[in-house]
Amino acid sequence: MSKQLVFGHQNPDTDAIVAAMAYSYLQNQLGADTEAVALGTPNDETKYVLDYFKAQAPRVVTTVANEVKEVILVDHNEAQQSVADRKDVQVVAVVDHHRIANFETTNPLYYRAEPVGCTSTIITKLFHENNVAIPQQLAGLMLSAIISDTLLLKSPTTTTDDETAVKELAKIANVDANQYGLDELRAGTNVDSKSAAE
Amino acid sequence: MSKQLVFGHQNPDTDAIVAAMAYSYLQNQLGADTEAVALGTPNDETKYVLDYFKAQAPRVVTTVANEVKEVILVDHNEAQQSVADRKDVQVVAVVDHHRIANFETTNPLYYRAEPVGCTSTIITKLFHENNVAIPQQLAGLMLSAIISDTLLLKSPTTTTDDETAVKELAKIANVDANQYGLDELRAGTNVDSKSAAE
Ligand SMILES: [Mn+2]
Numbered sequence: 305m306s307k308q309l310v311f312g313h314q315n316p317d318t319d320a321i322v323a324a325m326a327y328s329y330l331q332n333q334l335g336a337d338t339e340a341v342a343l344g345t346p347n348d349e350t351k352y353v354l355d356y357f358k359a360q361a362p363r364v365v366t367t368v369a370n371e372v373k374e375v376i377l378v379d380h381n382e383a384q385q386s387v388a389d390r391k392d393v394q395v396v397a398v399v400d401h402h403r404i405a406n407f408e409t410t411n412p413l414y415y416r417a418e419p420v421g422c423t424s425t426i427i428t429k430l431f432h433e434n435n436v437a438i439p440q441q442l443a444g445l446m447l448s449a450i451i452s453d454t455l456l457l458k459s460p461t462t463t464t465d466d467e468t469a470v471k472e473l474a475k476i477a478n479v480d481a482n483q484y485g486l487d488e489l490r491a492g493t494n495v496d497s498k499s500a501a502e
Numbered sequence: 503m504s505k506q507l508v509f510g511h512q513n514p515d516t517d518a519i520v521a522a523m524a525y526s527y528l529q530n531q532l533g534a535d536t537e538a539v540a541l542g543t544p545n546d547e548t549k550y551v552l553d554y555f556k557a558q559a560p561r562v563v564t565t566v567a568n569e570v571k572e573v574i575l576v577d578h579n580e581a582q583q584s585v586a587d588r589k590d591v592q593v594v595a596v597v598d599h600h601r602i603a604n605f606e607t608t609n610p611l612y613y614r615a616e617p618v619g620c621t622s623t624i625i626t627k628l629f630h631e632n633n634v635a636i637p638q639q640l641a642g643l644m645l646s647a648i649i650s651d652t653l654l655l656k657s658p659t660t661t662t663d664d665e666t667a668v669k670e671l672a673k674i675a676n677v678d679a680n681q682y683g684l685d686e687l688r689a690g691t692n693v694d695s696k697s698a699a700e
Pocket residue numbers: 313317319320379
């Protein structure tokens with residue numbers, strides 16, 4: 305199998321960055337050759353998350369056909385939210401929690417969407433289905449993505465699957481989800497730098 | 503939850519009919535209120551299958567918005583292969599093994615596609631993921647769908663998942679997959695009635 309790039313949407317949020325890292329890790333554990341990349345640099349919240357769990361931001365790309373023939377999309381499917389040259393590569397898999405629109409393929413593919421609060425919640429289930437253990441650092445990142453997308457399980461999109469995943473990931477990551485979650489969301493609003501400017 | 507109809511494509515083949523019956527059964531076991539219907543009458547092969555396993559053909563519908571607000575698609579996703587009034591209902595789930603095209607939703611949904619030989623292979627995995635036992639009659643029908651779509655595991659679309667499902671379903675159904683499969687495919691070519699006419 306030739307190398308595949310895995311990436312989330314443009315103007316990436318924490319889920320777009322983390323879901324790519326998590327799904328790439330899972331696929332590589334299962335024998336694939338994938339690399340998580342991003343269509344933009346991390347925002348303030350994501351920087352806080354990566355720093356907290358001592359993880360590196362994925363490499364930023366603006367095109368993919370110059371590198372690979374096949375790609376995997378996470379946290380999005382609509383063409384206008386994706387990489388500029390998507391029509392020049394084959395989408396072989398999608399893991400997402402959004403509506404489907406402006407998306408079509410010429411070949412059968414793996415497509416996994418669920419109406420839950422976060423892509424990282426679905427990927428948590430995929431680790432279990434494939435009997436792959438979630439490493440501590442990755443659990444912290446995936447926890448952060450769910451906290452971000454569901455506003456600490458308070459958004460109307462939150463489901464019991466998200467709640468279950470948050471409990472499990474917080475345990476593996478060894479953090480207090482509520483305390484850490486408030487700090488993470490605060491980092492996203494960037495209170496300090498705003499206060500300084502105001 | 504209000505009632506949902508589950509159906510395969512127009513001019514249904516064995517997988518389109520059986521996958522609707524199987525997914526409806528699974529969803530009802532999980533607490534949903536669904537009914538399997540069909541967008542056409544069974545072909546000769548499917549008639550043989552239903553007769554062999556003493557199952558009734560699903561009710562035929564030509565429109566759905568007069569009955570329900572929500573539907574589930576199996577074995578297809580493209581609008582032109584689906585029910586005439588699909589735009590008037592919400593698609594809440596899709597289980598399919600074809601390319602995605604001419605499909606879009608306004609809301610997040612459950613979408614499960616895998617590049618395997620048959621929808622009934624995916625549904626076999628969904629029974630396991632949800633810890634629901636497959637009844638003997640349904641196992642026979644799902645086995646028949648995989649035999650039909652993969653031409654007894656000989657088509658180029660056949661995967662190891664299809665092979666695994668056939669072994670398991672044949673055991674539950676208590677039939678010899680090869681012997682039964684040849685009889686089923688022969689019923690589809692309708693040799694007898696053709697011989698009579700020729
Ligand atoms: Mn996102």
